[in-house]
Amino acid sequence: MTLENRDIFLFQNIRQVILAERWSTEQRLDVRVKPVPRPYSSECGMCLSIGSQEGDRLEAFTRSRGMEIRRIAGGDVPFVSR
């Protein structure tokens, strides 16, 4: 799977990232925890990268738990150096 086919999920805090990652892993979704890519935030925390097709399931889970997430379709981009 190429990076262009992956979505980025941004969360309000670390606890939400951990809960979403744990659920995704239990559901055998191809989810990866990674630093928030520079174009989207200067935040120092984590985000989730997931295949766009599987992202709908993850989004449904986060909404059901009352998490206010931001999903960036095709948003997983390579790191760029300054």
Added chain:
Amino acid sequence: MNLYFDNCATSFPKPPQVAEAMRLHLDETGGTYGRAAYPRILRSTGLVEECRERLAARIGTADAGKVVFTANATTALNLMIQGICRKGGHVLTSPMEHNAVARPLSFLQKSGIITWELLDAAPDGRVLPDRIAGKLRADTRLVVICHMSNVNGVIQPLSEIKKAIGEIPLLVDGSQSLGQYPVEADRWGVDFLAFTGHKSLLGPTGTGGAFMRHPEWVAPLLYGGTGSGSDSFDMPEVMPDRFEAGTPNITGIHGLNAALAHPPALHYSPDDFEQLIREVKGFSGYKVRCADDMAHQGKLFSVVHDRLSGSELAGRLFGEWGIECRSGLHCAPLAHKHLGSFPYGDCRFSLSPYHTAEELSHLAKAVYDIGK
């Protein structure tokens, strides 16, 4: 033989998995809470969140996101008392409160911010729910109740108290009870609860926290970095970040998580404990401070002797029998005033789940021998 009977101060021993979990974090795995995304942090952070979930289950709430970590119960109580009462109002408490509650309230009262009154209670300190209505005022902002007294072990009827106060928020000091006595925050309608990790939960010192059903009613006590919303100088609104400024005690929380995952079975029976209290009540010269009814009795009690002071008793129990226990006021002068043992206090025995029937019997013999 385990002759440590001061588990109300801090429990000992702990489940062996506690030290191992802490050693693992310090020696092998390391990692902070959040802030970055490499695997070491994911593991460390995941265990902190696992601990939060386990605590929520012990507290009896479905909403683990409203459990926040603090350094201890005192910090949690200050956070909630000062955070809720900052705009003033009338506060009611039981007469059995610890200074962790009494001192913040006294400070707020002396500062002219609140007024504070005690609820009516039975001689053993148990609040009388049918007398609460007469104490309520239009400006009553908070009711604070120590779930299990650290002086005589009396357990308060939280569900009945909440019914009597209606919409007024109930703040519970669960320092002694959580881990030893069932707590059902959701079912009982508990709005706020403070706990510590190092007493009945059998975790390490430096761990504790708060459950806040209505975090929006509480102003933060500490401001600082959370690893979230970092582009703003305001604390995030999202829970638990709103009340968790700074790096938490990760090593301690990993230890507490291990304690929660490995609760020991009770090594003595409830009958053994009941028999211990019954025996000591029968000894000449002693008055036993305990609940009137064993159904409302935590695993501790105190004694007052008609000839020996609490400190003399404690000193001789250690010197002659090797028993470690605590004398004095136990940071709860209010409770001693209610029970009639102020200002000298008493001598307290608090049990561990690891105590055996033989050790309780040894304690009874020692108390008898010293006091005869």
